[in-house]
Amino acid sequence: MTQTVKPTLKRQLLRLLLPSMLVLVGTLGVLFVLLTSRFSNQQMLSNTEQLARSFAEQSVLALLTGSTVNAEPVLQQMKTFPDFVGAGLWSKENQLLVWHGDTQTAETFKRLLAEPATDEIRIWELDQHVFLAAAVKVQANDEHAEAELSLDAPSSLPLGYALLVFSKARLQQQIGNSLLISLGAVALAAMIILWFISNWVQKTTLPLIQLSERMQSDDFLRQASSPVSGGSSEIQHISQAYQQMAAAIIERDDALRLHQQKLETLVDIRTRELTTARDAALTASRHKSEFLANITHELRTPLQSVIGYIDLVNEQLEFTDYADLTDDLNRAQRNAENLLKMINGLLDFSKIEAGKMELHLRRVRVSQVIQQCVDLIKPLLQSNQLQLDISNKELELWTDGEKLLQVLVNLMSNACKYTQSGIITLRVHEEGNHCEFSIADTGCGIDPQQLEQIFMPFYQVDGSQSRRSGGTGLGLAITRQFVELMGGSVTALSQLQQGSVFIVRVPISKTELYINQ
Structure with a gap:
């Protein structure tokens, strides 16, 4: 069964920190782009709204008189602003009094103005353009205009709308440039963070790597004489504990070595004593076996003779007047045979012990x-x-x-x-x-x-x-x-x-x- 190799602490820290920091930097970059785009868009809307209001204030005379000649100076002035696409005046009869710009944009304006509304300024944001319509009104305190025109026009009534259209191309380009700059900044920040985190992780894990290499080496006890340098307080505590452990192991090994030498000396002495005792026991056992074999052999020969003589005497008594002695002789013969069996048993046992039984x-x-x-x-x-x-x-x-x-x-x-x-x-x-x-x-x-x-x-x-x-x-x-x-x-x-x-x-x-x- 193969054992899976676990990743190192450095790799684990990099796996944890790098994605987190990259996500954080990316999130900050996206927020920066969104905020920049929103600010630029609001700035553009604010500027165009001020222009529309100014255009509306300057278009009062042109709408009162219904003369396009009076509107030309103001229209020419509007053309000088950046991102200008079109401008015009919308009369209170819902007619386009004058328009400077392409016809398609004017048609779009007509559709937008067809929706009823009472706002003083109306703004529409489309994909490529911003449409503004500012209400043109005659203020009640405008004494010079009333005297000049000598008209009995009612005050605060909308005369129409001043129309302006601006392109969003430059704004979108600025947003795109901001996005590129943000991406570059994010990439640069990511590289800096990567370098910083890698160096920090390297410095943090280096003492642990050194300590681990010492602990894994074959001669780690000898290398443990000097502590590892650098690292946090926890690593220093681990290094000190490791040194204490190594010192205790060295001391224990020295004690075990001395004890082993004593044991080897004692075992050597005991081995020689046991060898001597074993040789003596083997010699005694051999002598005992030889004694048993010799004594049983020597006892068996005369005992067999005794049994033979008992048989001979027993046969002779059958033809004499001493037949009543037959029972005693039979008893003596049985005892002799039992004794012979015991002797044969001793002889067999001595042969077995000597390994001569076949x-x-x-x-x-x-x-x-x-x-x-x-x-x-x-x-x-x-x-x-x-x-x-x-x-x-x-x-x-x-x-x-x-x-x-x-x-x-x-x-x-x-x-x-x-x-x-x-x-x-x-x-x-x-x-x-x-x-x-x-x-x-x-x-x-x-x-x-x-x-x-x-x-x-x-x-x-x-x-x-x-x-x-x-x-x-x-x-x-x-x-x-x-x-x-x-x-x-x-x-x-x-x-x-x-x-x-x-x-x-x-x-x-x-x-x-x-x-x-």
């Missing part, structure tokens, strides 16, 4: 192994009055038949020893590429917390029971070692006073055996 693989019929096991434990079944329930399955295994037989005999013998007047059940079934043997009894059971410990060498769950039933505590340890040597596993399930179940799983095929090993 597998002798061959094709093994499960039914034959079970039959041999039943023949061997039959005396135990009879002595404890036990019932045997076997559910066999015809299978062939590629395994060590002797070790498999010893595993089953060990488990079945334990089941017989710890069960009184109950049932021993042996189930065999195929599960995948494994053959599973399940040996269950209805005996005294085992505490579930001790199930894992029962496979340890020389461990016995109940000392008193073990003394009654005999044994060295090696049977289950040897059983697990044999099963694991054959590429299988052994587990136990049990509850106190509810019996026990031991499950042995061994591979069926040679391939599965090699894979598990």
Whole structure:
């Protein structure tokens, strides 16, 4: 998953400030152009309105007499003003008395004056022109005009309108020039603001960039000896805090380095001690294994001789008068055989510890192994009055038949020893590429917390029971070692006073055996 790169603080500040300042400058430029245009337009209207009023005052005589000759001087005077387009007089009979200008403009004026109105001055702003119509009146206090004309004209009555038309081209050009000047000013101001903001952001973020580069460098602790220069008070506080943190880290690293050196020295000493202890333990274990192997071998040879002599004596007593000694000899023979089993167990255990136990693989019929096991434990079944329930399955295994037989005999013998007047059940079934043997009894059971410990060498769950039933505590340890040597596993399930179940799983095929090993 790709990680998105976040923009720098400088870029974020520029993104925030530049558009805001550009919008502000642009807004001010637009307002300046609008205000300039409005002021220019109002100034033009004010000037033309004054001209129209002056034109109306000078046109009283021309409208009283209805003479175009009297209007000519005033009309010629109006033509001298800038942006002049047309001028004329409108009589009170709604007739155009005189007009100087193009006919189209005069027609536009006629349409505008057709609308009734009572204003002294009327102004129309069209796209290209400004039309003005100022009412021409005779004032009551105009004594010189009344005496001169010797007319009995009523005072304050409109005689008509003085008409003026001015072009807006120069005004629009001025507005356009103002717009260009404003745009130039805005562009210049934007460039100045851009330069100013960029420099300000650069100066503001430079200390942060320097501090960030130091913090990101591999040797940042050594570079942190000098503070960053410039920047705001907050940046200075961050720099000082960073220096304090770097100093604390350096101090901590020095302490950790010294502690590490002490630990390495202590570990080196302990390692040498442990190596010496391990070598001593290995030597002791080797000597113990050699001792067990030698002593069991030395004990087994005379014990086998004793068993042989007991058999010989027992056979000879059958033909003499001392046949009542046969029971004692049989008892001695059984004890000797039990002792031989224990010695053989010690010998097997010493071989396993020395790594000299080997597998002798061959094709093994499960039914034959079970039959041999039943023949061997039959005396135990009879002595404890036990019932045997076997559910066999015809299978062939590629395994060590002797070790498999010893595993089953060990488990079945334990089941017989710890069960009184109950049932021993042996189930065999195929599960995948494994053959599973399940040996269950209805005996005294085992505490579930001790199930894992029962496979340890020389461990016995109940000392008193073990003394009654005999044994060295090696049977289950040897059983697990044999099963694991054959590429299988052994587990136990049990509850106190509810019996026990031991499950042995061994591979069926040679391939599965090699894979598990």
